[in-house]
Amino acid sequence: MARRPLPRILSNGGARLARSRELARTASDSATDVLQPLITIARGLRRMASAARRRWTGTPRERRGALLFLVASVLLVVALMPYGPLLAAVALMAAAAWHGRDRPPREPEGPGDSGAQRLTALYEALVPYFFLAEDPDPLYTHGGSWEKAFPAYEFDDTGRFSRLVIHYPAYFKDGEAASRARIEHLLTAKAGRGREYHFGWDGEANHLTLTVLAPLPTDVAAQRFVTAPGETVLGLTDPTQVQRTLPLTHGEERRDVPPVVWRTGVRSTEPHLLVLGRPGTGTSTLLRSIALQALHHGGDLVVVDGGGTGEYACLTGRDGVLAVECGLSGAVAGLEWAAQETERRLIAVNHARQEGRPPPDDTRRPLWVLLDRPTAFTHLADADGRKDPQALLQIPLRHGRAALVTVVVAEQLDAVDALSEAVRQHTRARVVLGPAGADELAGVLGAPPSTTPGDQLPPGRGHARLGTGPVLRLQVPATPDPYDDATTDALRQKVLELLPPRTTPADGEHVPGDPGDPSEPGGGDAPAGPSDRDLDLDEPSPAGEETVLAATVPEAVPAAPTAAVSAPVPTLDGPRPTPREPVPTLDGPQPKHKKSVPTLIKP
Numbered sequence: 026m027a028r029r030p031l032p033r034i035l036s037n038g039g040a041r042l043a044r045s046r047e048l049a050r051t052a053s054d055s056a057t058d059v060l061q062p063l064i065t066i067a068r069g070l071r072r073m074a075s076a077a078r079r080r081w082t083g084t085p086r087e088r089r090g091a092l093l094f095l096v097a098s099v100l101l102v103v104a105l106m107p108y109g110p111l112l113a114a115v116a117l118m119a120a121a122a123w124h125g126r127d128r129p130p131r132e133p134e135g136p137g138d139s140g141a142q143r144l145t146a147l148y149e150a151l152v153p154y155f156f157l158a159e160d161p162d163p164l165y166t167h168g169g170s171w172e173k174a175f176p177a178y179e180f181d182d183t184g185r186f187s188r189l190v191i192h193y194p195a196y197f198k199d200g201e202a203a204s205r206a207r208i209e210h211l212l213t214a215k216a217g218r219g220r221e222y223h224f225g226w227d228g229e230a231n232h233l234t235l236t237v238l239a240p241l242p243t244d245v246a247a248q249r250f251v252t253a254p255g256e257t258v259l260g261l262t263d264p265t266q267v268q269r270t271l272p273l274t275h276g277e278e279r280r281d282v283p284p285v286v287w288r289t290g291v292r293s294t295e296p297h298l299l300v301l302g303r304p305g306t307g308t309s310t311l312l313r314s315i316a317l318q319a320l321h322h323g324g325d326l327v328v329v330d331g332g333g334t335g336e337y338a339c340l341t342g343r344d345g346v347l348a349v350e351c352g353l354s355g356a357v358a359g360l361e362w363a364a365q366e367t368e369r370r371l372i373a374v375n376h377a378r379q380e381g382r383p384p385p386d387d388t389r390r391p392l393w394v395l396l397d398r399p400t401a402f403t404h405l406a407d408a409d410g411r412k413d414p415q416a417l418l419q420i421p422l423r424h425g426r427a428a429l430v431t432v433v434v435a436e437q438l439d440a441v442d443a444l445s446e447a448v449r450q451h452t453r454a455r456v457v458l459g460p461a462g463a464d465e466l467a468g469v470l471g472a473p474p475s476t477t478p479g480d481q482l483p484p485g486r487g488h489a490r491l492g493t494g495p496v497l498r499l500q501v502p503a504t505p506d507p508y509d510d511a512t513t514d515a516l517r518q519k520v521l522e523l524l525p526p527r528t529t530p531a532d533g534e535h536v537p538g539d540p541g542d543p544s545e546p547g548g549g550d551a552p553a554g555p556s557d558r559d560l561d562l563d564e565p566s567p568a569g570e571e572t573v574l575a576a577t578v579p580e581a582v583p584a585a586p587t588a589a590v591s592a593p594v595p596t597l598d599g600p601r602p603t604p605r606e607p608v609p610t611l612d613g614p615q616p617k618h619k620k621s622v623p624t625l626i627k628p
């Protein structure tokens with residue numbers, strides 16, 4: 026059947042319609058331009074009329090008669106004057122045009138009543154700190170005015186300060202931490218507790234800027250961070266303090282968040298990290314997060330857990346995890362091996378340099394030594410008359426940077442005194458999690474933070490300082506123990522996905538199943554927690570009966586760990602075992618294996 030053409034109005038009606046709409050718009054624009062003076066005058070007349078009406082209603086009744094009489098007299102005079110009505114009409118039009126002109130919206134004037142009250146109260150509170158009797162023209166004085174002292178202020182919807190600039194006298198000792206802390210403490214109390222503030226001291230201009238900080242996101246979970254090898258994300262911080270951002274996945278959406286990135290390796294100026302916090306503030310979580318990132322970048326891990334709660338059990342037997350030690354003997358053996366491995370690497374690198382060769386491959390794989398609560402072992406060793414495992418950290422801490430050996434120590438704040446001198450001296454990257462006083466923070470970080478901690482800190486919230494850098498607010502990404510019953514399924518799955526696969530055990534050793542990990546044969550049904558959970562700190566296993574926690578090393582990197590058991594280990598301090606001689610451990614010599622380290626401790 027032949028197609029019938031559409032009616033013209035339908036076939037090209039759309040274009041016509043658009044054209045006519047365009048024409049109408051142009052015509053209306055031109056008309057508006059032409060009639061603009063009339064529109065302005067009309068708007069002015071309306072504004073004047075409403076002003077007159079307001080004036081009339083605002084005039085008391087008893088004076089309205091007089092006002093009416095005055096207006097009538099003026100009108101009469103004008104009417105009787107030569108050209109009076111004409112001049113009056115011209116004047117009226119001119120006045121209407123003036124009042125009808127477009128005016129930019131007026132800035133709200135002043136802080137309002139409640140704002141002024143807050144500013145006055147704050148000003149009075151600051152007087153004792155900023156007043157000097159000898160000052161001939163004091164900026165702060167009792168009964169004085171705050172206008173000159175607070176050049177800029179902003180309030181939030183609830184009427185509390187969101188930003189405030191405070192001008193202080195030049196003689197105020199802003200270079201002294203104690204003086205600054207007193208002012209910050211006062212401002213925190215006056216500006217409203219329960220929020221976190223940033224204090225920006227501008228010593229040159231004698232200005233202090235108080236800014237309310239938005240809470241750091243607590244809903245970011247462990248994930249693959251877009252970082253280069255040698256970079257570890259400790260957590261998230263404020264955009265004002267860091268230039269860089271990382272794209273992070275948060276639920277379904279992706280957003281750019283400023284991270285605290287810690288650089289390790291040969292060029293690092295702070296190659297080792299100390300994490301402190303009160304119990305339950307998230308120090309183990311941060312160590313787990315670091316472990317996952319280290320494994321992702323191809324590092325080897327030795328984990329020493331003095332907490333003894335099995336929070337690192339999920340790492341046991343994973344590719345790259347050399348040992349997860351919860352007992353004193355295991356800890357000592359693991360750390361002894363790490364010290365010897367550091368030396369071996371150093372010497373190998375030195376030889377290679379002297380011979381003009383690049384460093385051998387088996388010195389290039391980063392080795393991470395993670396210690397959670399090492400002071401628990403110090404007490405145990407002391408009671409037992411055994412060697413303090415912390416003493417073994419001396420070499421990795423002092424020489425680890427050149428050997429790509431990184432030490433991370435997590436400890437409780439009140440056990441700082443029990444940390445060895447070497448740990449305190451060589452851990453120049455510092456993190457403090459959870460509530461801590463300004464003095465405590467300054468003592469650990471070497472400088473007080475420029476922000477105040479809130480009253481209620483979520484787990485994983487704290488401060489970080491890398492070397493001599495600024496003190497940064499920190500929120501550690503949620504990286505819970507996947508074997509913990511309290512962990513939600515979504516988070517458990519996220520952490521399990523980040524774990525490397527299990528290494529095939531050597532010597533037919535059994536590597537425990539992964540409860541909840543569907544990829545593990547029998548994993549879903551396995552009892553929660555592998556064997557290291559059962560280790561009792563108070564009862565160190567007898568020599569030769571220590572539970573094997575980690576057994577193997579991937580084939581791709583045979584040299585590093587194998588060296589621990591079979592390669593010659595020259596030392597910095599003195600003679601070491603001769604070639605082919607196994608490194609002695611507390612539990613006796615180790616068997617030799619071609620591709621794998623059987624154990625750090627004999628089964």
Ligand SMILES: Nc1ncnc2c1ncn2[C@@H]1O[C@H](COP(=O)(O)OP(=O)(O)OP(=O)(O)O)[C@@H](O)[C@H]1O
Nearest residue numbers: 303304305306307308309310484485501502503505
């Ligand atoms: N960054 C975080 N985000 C969300 N929850 C966290 C975070 N850090 C820790 N938590 C939660 O807080 C609790 C304590 O964490 P964690 O075990 O890491 O603390 P801890 O300082 O090691 O305490 P303890 O020494 O008692 O083991 C856990 O339930 C953990 O899931």
